[in-house]
Amino acid sequence: MKDLRTIRIFLSTLFFIGAVAYLAVSPMVHPMVRVVEKVQIVPSLIASCMGTIIVWLCVTFVLGRVYCSTVCPIGTLQDIFIPLRRFIPALNRPFAYHKDRPVKYNILIIYVVCLLMGATAISYWIEPWNIMRNICGAICPSAEESVWLTFGVGVGTGIVAGILSALLIIVCALFTGRGFCNTVCPIGAALGCFNDFTLYHIEIDPDKCINCMKCEEICKSQCVKVVGRYVDNSRCVRCFDCLKVCPNDAIRFQRNRNLRATPLIRKVKTR
DSSP states (O other): OTHHHHHHHHHHHHHHHHHHIIIIIOTTSOTTHHHHHHTOHHHHHHTTOHHHHHHHHHHHHHHOSHHHHHTOHHHHHHHHHGGGGGGSTTTOSOOOOOOOOTHHHHHHHHHHHHHHTTOGGGHHHHSHHHHHHHHHHHHOHHHHHHHHHHTTOOHHHHHHHHHHHHHHHHHHHHHHSSHHHHHTOHHHHHHHTTGGGOSOEEEEOTTTOOOOOHHHHHOTTOOEETTTTEEOTTTOOOOOHHHHHOTTSOEEEESSOOOOSSOOOOOOOOO
């Protein structure tokens, strides 16, 4: 079970390197690099490649938001900078559970409406693959010059946009962990809607949990609540960090739902 984290890190590293090579160097740098772009959700949707969409729907129904932890380059970029919190005194503290922020669904609706109306420029600020394209364009302007000209902006404006995108993602990662994925990203919001139907979920075993709080403190999605033995799987990006740190194997990636160790106490009516 703990090996899932190792597999996730390997896949995310592979796809992140491929994304940077595709966007900052050239799609022709290696045949395998082109696969990275083909497995992205939004580019596949725009290209009407329904095969990729169907595959991700099936994967999400079975495993949950593994797209966010393995294939999404912005997700991996955040994971790279999150550990730097320990070197910043003001941020050197563990994560803690936070309630879900419904604003992400409002952003998702706005995003979908903008796409339907042809306002694709909006996606360059909130959709992960295009944000990564912006950032890589700041590194290699010639690679994205044609895209910027399509939107009627020059190379200088494109470079500034890429730098701002990188800074915003880094700041968001340092202050909120995976807050971008669960508050702003429309893809994360859409995939999180399948939470109630996924076959596998992260569950806390109430009989094994010793309240050490390690899983809650390491959860960069801030979706684990030890008190109540609750995991908000709609926000869980399947990084499996919590599985790695649990000393008692109390938090697991499993099919069945755990029941409470003891029945709920009900108030007795007095006459």
